[in-house]
Structures are given as C-alpha cells and as structure tokens.
Amino acid sequence: MKLNRKDILGLKDLSVEEINLILDTADSFRDIATRKRKKVPTLQGNTVVNLFYEKSTRTRTSFEIAAKRLSADTVNFVAAESSVGKGETFIDTVKNIEAMHPDVIVVRHSSAGAPHMLAKMIKPGVINAGDGAHEHPSQALLDMSMIRDEKGGFAGLEVAIIGDIAHSRVARSNIYGLTRMGAKVRVSGPATMIPPGIERLGVTVAPTIEEALRGVDVIMMLRIQLERQARPLFSSTREYSRFFGLNEQRVRLARPDAFIMHPGPINRGVEIDSAVADSERSRILNQVTNGVAVRMALLYLVTGGGN
Amino acid sequence: MKTIIAGGRVIDAAQKLDGPHDVVISGKVIEKITAPGRGRGGSKEKFRLIDAKDCVVSPGLIDMHVHLREPGYEGKETIYTGSQAAVAGGFTSIVCMANTNPVNDNQAVTGYILGRAKEALCNVYPVGATTIGLADQNMADLGELKAAGVVAYSDDGCCVMNAEMQRRIFEMAGQYDMPVLVHAEDANLAADGAMHEGFTSTELALTGIPAAAEEVMVARDILLARLAGSRLHIQHVSTAGAVELIRWAKKRKIRVTCEVTPHHFTLIDEDVGDYSTTCKVSPPLRSAADRTALQKAMADGVIDAIATDHAPHGILLKQIEFDQAANGMIGLETALGLTLLLVRTKKLSLHRALEMLTVKPAEILRLNAGSLAPGRPADVCVFNPDHTFVYNEEVIRSKSKNSPFVGWELPGKVYFTLVDGRVVYTGS
Ligand SMILES: [Zn+2]
Numbered sequence: 001m002k003l004n005r006k007d008i009l010g011l012k013d014l015s016v017e018e019i020n021l022i023l024d025t026a027d028s029f030r031d032i033a034t035r036k037r038k039k040v041p042t043l044q045g046n047t048v049v050n051l052f053y054e055k056s057t058r059t060r061t062s063f064e065i066a067a068k069r070l071s072a073d074t075v076n077f078v079a080a081e082s083s084v085g086k087g088e089t090f091i092d093t094v095k096n097i098e099a100m101h102p103d104v105i106v107v108r109h110s111s112a113g114a115p116h117m118l119a120k121m122i123k124p125g126v127i128n129a130g131d132g133a134h135e136h137p138s139q140a141l142l143d144m145s146m147i148r149d150e151k152g153g154f155a156g157l158e159v160a161i162i163g164d165i166a167h168s169r170v171a172r173s174n175i176y177g178l179t180r181m182g183a184k185v186r187v188s189g190p191a192t193m194i195p196p197g198i199e200r201l202g203v204t205v206a207p208t209i210e211e212a213l214r215g216v217d218v219i220m221m222l223r224i225q226l227e228r229q230a231r232p233l234f235s236s237t238r239e240y241s242r243f244f245g246l247n248e249q250r251v252r253l254a255r256p257d258a259f260i261m262h263p264g265p266i267n268r269g270v271e272i273d274s275a276v277a278d279s280e281r282s283r284i285l286n287q288v289t290n291g292v293a294v295r296m297a298l299l300y301l302v303t304g305g306g307n
Numbered sequence: 308m309k310t311i312i313a314g315g316r317v318i319d320a321a322q323k324l325d326g327p328h329d330v331v332i333s334g335k336v337i338e339k340i341t342a343p344g345r346g347r348g349g350s351k352e353k354f355r356l357i358d359a360k361d362c363v364v365s366p367g368l369i370d371m372h373v374h375l376r377e378p379g380y381e382g383k384e385t386i387y388t389g390s391q392a393a394v395a396g397g398f399t400s401i402v403c404m405a406n407t408n409p410v411n412d413n414q415a416v417t418g419y420i421l422g423r424a425k426e427a428l429c430n431v432y433p434v435g436a437t438t439i440g441l442a443d444q445n446m447a448d449l450g451e452l453k454a455a456g457v458v459a460y461s462d463d464g465c466c467v468m469n470a471e472m473q474r475r476i477f478e479m480a481g482q483y484d485m486p487v488l489v490h491a492e493d494a495n496l497a498a499d500g501a502m503h504e505g506f507t508s509t510e511l512a513l514t515g516i517p518a519a520a521e522e523v524m525v526a527r528d529i530l531l532a533r534l535a536g537s538r539l540h541i542q543h544v545s546t547a548g549a550v551e552l553i554r555w556a557k558k559r560k561i562r563v564t565c566e567v568t569p570h571h572f573t574l575i576d577e578d579v580g581d582y583s584t585t586c587k588v589s590p591p592l593r594s595a596a597d598r599t600a601l602q603k604a605m606a607d608g609v610i611d612a613i614a615t616d617h618a619p620h621g622i623l624l625k626q627i628e629f630d631q632a633a634n635g636m637i638g639l640e641t642a643l644g645l646t647l648l649l650v651r652t653k654k655l656s657l658h659r660a661l662e663m664l665t666v667k668p669a670e671i672l673r674l675n676a677g678s679l680a681p682g683r684p685a686d687v688c689v690f691n692p693d694h695t696f697v698y699n700e701e702v703i704r705s706k707s708k709n710s711p712f713v714g715w716e717l718p719g720k721v722y723f724t725l726v727d728g729r730v731v732y733t734g735s
Contacts, residue, residue: 089627111583111628112512120581132630134512172512196515231498305467 002306007126008148008298010135011176011210019181023145025297025305026290032069033289043072046303049102050076051094053109058264059138060131062288063106066295075100080179090114091121097240098122103303107131125302133167139263140173142294144181146283147218150259154181158213160254161187161203162224163271164233166195170263171222189213189222189244192233209244213253219260221246224271237270247273251281259283309333310728311346315359315689319366319491321678323670330364331683335727338391338682357723357730359689363661366677367399367429367686367724371641371668372463372488372542372566372614375401375425375431378416379408384619384706386420390427392509392617392639392705394724394732399429399686400670400676401617401639404463405436412436413448414455421456428731429724430686432458432674437476437487445474449479458672461559463542464589466524468494474531481537486564486671488540491524491549492516492590501630503591504574505684511582516591518546522636525549529556529563540671542563543616545590547600554609565670567616569638569645572601575709582629585711588616589634602654605663612667613660615642619707636703640698644717647692651718685728694720 001021011019032038048067053061060076067074079093090109095103104125107115112132119126130136144154151157159178165171165187177204178185187198188206199205206212213219228235234240241247246260260276262284268274277284310332317328317340329346331338349355370393386403393401403420405411411420417433424431435452437460439445449460460480466489467473480487497520501509504515525541529552532539544550544565555711556563570588575595579586586592604610618635625632646664648656669677676686695718700708724732 027670089623091626109628112629113630114628116582117628132512165513169512195509196504197509200506201510 002304003301005304008137008302009116009119009126009128011140011173011180011213012135013136014177014180016180019141019177020145021149022141022297022301023071023302026141026145026294029296029300030293032288033292038069039071040069041071042305043067043070043135043303046072046103047101047286048072048074048299049100050074050096050104051079051097051105051107052077052080053107053114054130055080056130062291063129063295066292066299069292070296072299075102084224091117094118094122098124104299104301129297130169132169133172134169135173136169137173138291138295138298140177141298142290143174143220143261144177145290145294147210151217154178155231157183157218158216159183159218159220160206160216161185161220161222162209162212162246163189163224165198165222166191166193168222175203179203181264184273186212186216190234190240205264206235210253211248213250214300216254217258219246219251219254220260222261223263223265224267241270245271246276247275248276251276308355309338310355310357312357312359312364312687312689313346314343314364315364317364317664317679318658318661319679320658321366321666322680324660330679330687335685337681337683337685340679351487354727357469357689361693361724362689362691363657365688366665366679367630367688367691367726368397368643368664369400369610369668369674369677370398370615370617370642371402371612371672373401373403373405373617374406375636376418376619376648377407382706383621386423386427386431388704388706389617389639390429392637392703394428394726395721396640397643397688397690397721398639399688399724399726400432401429402432402434402458402672404433404461406464406578407443408422410440411457412439412441414448414451417452417455417457428727430676432672433703434459434461434463436460437462438467438472443467443469443472446476446479449485450483453483453485453713458674459486459488460572461490461542463488463490466492466494468489469683470531471529473528474535477532477535477537477539481535483677486538486540488542489528490542491521491528492679493520493523496520496523500591501587502579503593505576505594507576507579508648510581511547518548518593518597520528521590522548522552525552528664529553529561532563533561534561538562543568543571543603543614544610545571545589545593546595547597550600550604550609557609564606564611566612566668567601567605567610568614569642570651570711572598572605572637573645577709583711584625584627584629584632585631585636585709587632587634588618588636605649606655606659610673611663613642613646613663614637614668617705619622619705620709621707625709628727635709637703637710638706639651639714640703641710641712641717643690643719643721644698648717652694685725687723688718689723690719692719694718696720
C-alpha cells in the first residue's frame with residue numbers, strides 16, 4: 001500500500017488505513033535506530049527542506065535526523081515569524097524555496113492553517129510540523145505509535161487529555177487520530193482552556209481532572225506555559241498544580257496499568273509532579289526515539305514509498 | 308436636454324411607488340414621473356431615451372459604509388476607483404469612513420476628501436472621526452468637522468472603549484444634530500480574534516471573537532445614547548443578540564438605527580472553510596442562527612439599512628497567514644446581487660430590499676438622495692432583477708479584488724446608473 005496524498009497536514013483527514021500504514025511503516029523503521037550503522041539509502045537524491053517559522057529545536061532535529069537516516073539531503077531555513085510589513089508574503093518565500101526543487105517541505109508555523117495554504121500553492125509534498133494551536137500530526141502519530149505498542153490497539157481504549165486544550169495542537173491531532181481509531185477520549189482542564197464545541201470532535205469534557213482520570217488507560221498531559229500566554233487564562237501556577245496538576249493521588253484514579261504521556265518538555269511541579277514524571281508509568285523520554293521513526297515513515301510515504 | 312427613462316417598473320419606497328412609469332429628468336433633477344408612454348407629453352423638444360424594458364427603475368442606491376482608502380492607501384483604492392465600483396454596482400451615493408491616513412479627524416482632511424470627490428463618478432460623503440487618530444484619547448472637533456461637510460461621526464474599525472468618552476461624544480453629536488455610527492465591538496473581548504468564536508474556530512484553532520463582544524457594546528451604546536438623547540447608528544450588526552437589543556431599544560423609542568452587510572446576511576463562520584482569508588472580516592462572519600436572525604430582522608424592519616463595509620485590501624495583507632491577514636472584503640459590486648438573492652428565496656420583498664438600499668440610509672444621514680420625487684437629484688439605478696452576471700476578477704472595477712464572491716452568479720444586472728442626470732455607467 002502507498003499513501004495516496006502528497007501532504008500530511010493533519011490527522012483530521014487521515015483514514016484508518018492511512019494511520020495504520022504510517023504506524024506500520026514507523027515500526028519497520030524503528031530498529032534502524034538500534035543498529036550500528038543507522039542509515040538506509042531509501043531517499044538518496046531527495047531533498048528535504050525544514051522551514052521553521054517558529055523555534056523548535058526538538059521537532060526540527062527529529063525531522064533532520066529522520067531525513068539523514070534515509071540518506072536525503074536536508075536544508076534548514078529558520079525564518080522570521082511574521083510576513084506582515086516585509087513586502088514579501090509567506091508564499092513568496094516558499095516560492096523561492098520551491099525553485100531549489102525540494103521533494104518535501106517540512107513546515108512549522110505559528111499561524112494555524114499556514115501549511116494548508118502552502119500545500120495548495122506548491123508542488124512538493126508538505127509535512128506539517130505544527131501550525132499554531134491547530135495540528136501537530138507527527139507528534140500525535142508518535143504518541144499513537146507508543147499507545148499501540150503498549151496496549152496492542154486503540155479500540156475501546158480510554159484516553160484522558162489534560163491541560164490547555166484550546167491552545168494545543170498536540171491535543172487536536174491526538175483527538176482526531178485517537179477517535180478515528182476507535183479510542184474514547186476525555187478532555188479536562190480549566191474552563192478558560194476548553195474551546196467551545198469541542199464535544200463535536202467526538203470527545204467528552206470532564207468537569208474535573210478527577211473525573212477525567214477515573215478508569216483511563218492512558219493519561220496525556222499537556223505542557224502549560226502560563227507566563228507565555230498573551231491573555232490572562234489562569235491565575236497562577238500554584239492554583240494550576242493544585243486543581244489541574246497530575247500528582248500521585250490522582251494517578252491512582254486511572255487503571256493500574258495506565259501510563260502517562262507528555263509531549264515535553266515538562267514543567268515539574270506545574271502540570272505534573274516530579275515524582276510522577278519520573279515514575280515507572282511515565283513515557284516521557286521514550287517518545288523521543290519513536291519520534292524519529294514516525295518522521296522517517298512520513299518522509300518515506302509522502303515521497304511515494306510504500307510496502 | 309431632457310432624459311426619459313421609459314418602459315420600466317419604477318420602485319420608489321420613499322413615495323410608496325411601485326408600477327410601470329416613465330421617469331422624466333430635466334438637467335440634474337427629476338422633473339416628473341408619468342404614466343408609461345406619457346413621459347414626453349405633447350412636447351416637441353429633443354430628448355434622450357433610456358429603454359428600461361423589463362428593468363426596475365430605482366433611486367440610485369446609497370451605501371452608508373465604505374472605505375475608500377484615500378488619502379493614505381491609494382494602492383488599495385482611491386476615491387475615483389471606489390466610485391467606479393460604486394456606479395457599476397448601482398450606487399450613486401457612498402459614505403466613506405474616517406480610517407484613512409491621515410485620519411479624517413479634522414477639517415483639512417475632510418476638505419481634501421471633498422476636493423478629490425469632485426472627480427468621482429458618484430456622490431461621496433465623508434464621515435468624520437469621533438476621536439483624534441481613532442485613538443480613544445481626545446475628542447475630535449465635531450462641530451468643525453460638520454461645518455467642513457461630514458455627514459456623521461464614526462471611529463469605525465475601532466471602538467471607543469472609554470464609556471465616559473463615548474457619552475461625551477453622544478452629547479456633542481446630539482447638540483450638533485448629527486448621528487454617531489458605531490463599530491460595536493469590545494476591544495478586549497475581541498483581542499487578536501480572527502473569526503467568530505464557535506465550533507469552526509475550535510476546529511481551525513483560530514482565536515475566536517464571541518458574539519458577546521459585539522452585544523456588550525451594542526447594549527452600552529444604546530444606554531449611553533438614551534442618556535444623551537442623541538442618535539445612534541449601529542454599524543454592521545452581525546449577531547442575533549445585537550438584533551434583540553436593538554429591537555428592545557426601538558420599542559422604547561430610543562433613537563437607534565442599524566445596518567447589515569451583504570456578507571453577514573449571506574455567509575457564515577463555516578465559510579471560512581480552509582482558512583479562506585477573503586472571508587476574514589470585522590465583525591466576523593457569524594453562525595447560521597445569527598444569519599437567520601439578521602434576515603428576519605431585515606424583513607421585519609429592526610434592521611434599517613444595507614451597507615457594504617467595502618474594504619479593499621491588496622495581496623500583501625490578504626494572501627498571507629489567516630491570523631495575520633487584514634479584515635475586510637470589497638462589496639460595492641455585489642451588494643445588489645446578494646440582496647436580490649434574498650428576494651429570490653422569498654426572505655425579503657423587493658420593495659423592502661430597495662428601501663434598505665435607498666430611502667433608509669438617506670433618512671439616517673439626512674441626505675438629499677434616495678427618492679425619485681420631483682425636484683430631487685436625478686440619481687437613478689436601472690437594473691434587471693432577472694438578468695444574472697458572473698462576478699469574476701475581470702469585471703471587478705475596484706482596485707482590490709478581495710472578495711469571496713468571485714465566481715458567483717448574481718442576479719440584478721445593472722444597465723444604467725445616472726448621477727445628477729448624467730449616465731455614469733452603462734452595463735452591456
Ligand atoms: Zn466597522
């Protein structure tokens with residue numbers, strides 16, 4: 001099977017078959033990381049451009065390693081965040097990059113929808129590496145890859161996503177992907193961070209974190225950055241950790257075999273207690289290794305690869 | 308030489324006239340309206356005949372809310388190009404907002420605009436700012452602006468957040484017997500919002516602007532206008548709640564009027580679809596329920612007028628990321644067609660539609676326009692409600708092309724637009 005699309009813009013429009021194909025392909029790439037020679041010639045002669053309009057060392061590095069392990073040439077662009085007032089639009093910039101004939105453009109942008117706009121206007125494949133608070137498909141796919149690994153599948157699985165749902169692209173992509181695959185998703189967080197109509201995405205909104213956690217198989221905590229919020233959505237980190245943070249007592253509400261995920265980097269003592277973050281149930285570090293395999297799969301599939 | 312517009316259906320809401328008539332124009336004014344075929348009377352003098360067979364003959368349309376971008380942003384639109392778009396859309400009078408550069412907050416800028424307007428194809432009436440620089444700090448010289456020729460006051464695009472300042476503006480505008488046109492939107496509730504707050508904004512992860520951002524300001528300004536006893540006009544009403552507040556105020560004889568834009572009664576938040584920046588406007592496109600409420604209020608009279616909020620922008624501010632793109636769409640050449648779509652779907656009578664585009668805005672701003680009564684300026688729009696046209700980029704006369712209606716087939720092809728008795732537009 002091959003992926004019948006040139007772009008990966010989000011989980012919203014991926015089918016069950018496509019998600020399975022990506023996860024299976026990622027599995028097959030995963031063992032490369034444990035080899036001594038970590039390189040395969042699959043994408044030799046291909047050029048992957050990383051176009052980052054927002055600082056993100058972790059995601060960019062992960063895509064860069066993924067491209068290099070597939071033997072693709074990589075070019076990194078770090079651009080200014082706004083095109084307003086430059087006399088050149090975002091599209092102009094990308095058209096210039098297109099003249100280099102890249103095969104894939106990996107784009108991270110602070111504006112929701114920027115990769116979608118791009119994909120419509122250029123020939124090379126576009127992989128969304130995070131657009132505003134909208135989608136972050138590679139992150140959600142690696143979360144899903146880990147969940148599938150540990151739980152054997154998604155059907156009937158109960159997943160709680162806790163935190164700033166309104167401003168989280170990780171939450172949106174996971175909601176789309178997990179519900180599509182048959183998992184049941186609950187979200188919870190401060191009322192100021194739950195966007196209107198979120199239930200229409202097929203999730204339930206739990207009024208308290210305790211209710212969200214009761215009996216779940218997977219706990220997904222979102223990073224909270226109160227100091228970076230432009231608008232006053234919450235009073236203090238102390239209030240946050242007391243009413244919405246994950247501590248040992250609250251973890252006990254979940255199923256005994258439940259595990260905890262976090263897209264990282266974590267804020268110890270804010271959304272998650274240190275002891276919980278370092279506990280056996282935590283899967284925060286493991287997610288980095290899976291990230292490279294999932295991104296290899298995406299690069300491979302959008303350039304026409306298949307199994 | 309006289310002109311006779313013959314063979315058409317004359318609809319003049321101001322005179323409650325609707326039927327086959329000839330319209331006789333003498334010089335710059337309407338001479339008389341006669342029975343069909345009688346326009347010439349017994350006279351032997353030469354006249355020019357305009358054949359209005361199968362057409363509606365209406366007073367020239369009035370748009371009480373446009374942005375002409377001159378002075379300051381002539382790359383987007385000028386007073387002249389804006390007037391070209393206006394007459395192509397059947398408009399003979401347009402009212403331009405103060406957010407130019409420099410802002411029209413003093414008599415010199417008003418004088419400049421009126422000077423440039425002499426070359427325009429239609430009547431251009433400027434609106435003066437209520438606060439200097441639209442900055443909500445110091446009140447503009449409202450009396451001097453009136454003396455210089457503005458027809459109303461407005462900080463459109465911005466909202467006067469200081470309620471005490473707004474009270475004083477209403478008091479002075481009341482003393483000068485001028486209306487205040489208000490862009491009712493709480494700046495804090497709407498801060499960095501990119502679209503209507505609802506399920507679609509959640510799906511697209513765009514910062515939402517709740518309906519309440521508009522409604523709290525409509526409520527505040529109704530109460531302040533009552534306090535001052537002056538005339539308030541709410542611009543581009545977009546929510547069901549705002550309509551209810553205005554209905555409440557009208558019942559209590561508070562002096563409030565309002566307008567709706569064709570895009571708000573035609574489109575909804577879902578039309579933003581895949582981040583379509585042409586649908587980014589302020590106030591934002593609202594929900595389907597809001598649109599229904601607007602259409603009902605147009606029919607029952609709570610909404611007085613239709614106005615376009617014609618807002619030209621070039622690609623540097625529109626073909627960019629949605630959250631960074633500018634607000635606004637052009638509207639002068641699609642307003643009549645979109646209004647007639649409501650008539651076609653029986654949501655509005657043709658009579659009421661034309662009333663909202665002619666006599667109502669004229670009454671609100673006290674313009675000598677909007678009627679074909681003898682002695683009035685011969686501003687006329689002749690259109691065929693059954694003939695359609697495809698609105699594409701080649702036909703757009705505005706200097707900017709930012710419209711989501713490009714590609715739409717619209718009814719109401721305009722055949723003749725006359726200003727002061729002169730044919731300024733001929734449709735083919
Ligand atoms: Zn406005």
